[in-house]
Amino acid sequence: MDILNTLGINFKSVIVQGVGFLILLFVLKKFLFGKISALMKERSEGIKSSYAKIEGDKSAVEKMKIDYQVKLAEVETAAAMKIQEAIDEGGKLGEGIVSRAQDEAELIRLKAQEGIEQERKKALTEIRNQVVSLSMLASSRIIQQSINQQTAETLVDDVIKDMEGLSVR
Template identity: 35%
Template structure:
């Protein structure tokens, strides 16, 4: 704004100097002959001088109250536009930075999500394998218990059967000893003892 005022002031001074030179030349040309070029053209130098001074006064007034304010407004507007451009550039840089950060954050989130999904899949597979192994072991343990129970019951049945056979043998022997038996009677006692045995022991 100050530069604009200085330039306008210089223009006014240059204009005044130029007009002064022109008037001086006109007066100098008119003086020797008593009627110079301006007189021949019907121009009064005093009138020109008065008009020039009036023009300079009007120009100074216009510059102070009109041109100066207009120049100031233009300068302010230019400064405002420059400030807005700088602000837009700063905002654009900030937007670019935030965009880059957002993209990086999204990439990190996606990578983290993929890692968690893969970890969950691996844990699920491991847990499924553990469940299958545990179920297989429980089934094998159940089969082993069933076999042991069957073997125990079998051993008890055999032991009980042996006791019954022993009792029957002793009973038969006692009868054979206490009686005089012929061969037919002897065979009858043996057959009767055998018939008293359980069906599985025959």
């Protein structure tokens, strides 16, 4: 105890201070540490739930991203199919237009051939009419001249030669 006195430490004061400290510790533990512990526990639970919610949201976002990519791939496939269908339909329409144009060209060609054939028949009819007119003219000349047989034959030969010049194809 001498050492404590030499150092200037009073034993009674140390005991009183120790008992005061224990009382203070008890009061703090009862009123303050319980509330602080509860607040820390509540905060820890809040952080854990926030972290769990963030993880859940993160997995939901990943799932939505995968779903979006799948839907995007489906939309791209559908768009490619529609484009191909449009190309095929355009090809079919083009073929139809070409076919109709060919049919119309063939119809025009046939009408032109019919027109040519009618003009040919008309020309033949006119040529026949001219031959008849020439024959009538030659006959009337023969009758008018009433010459001998040789002159009549010469006139007929001339008419035949004139008709050969009017050849019909």
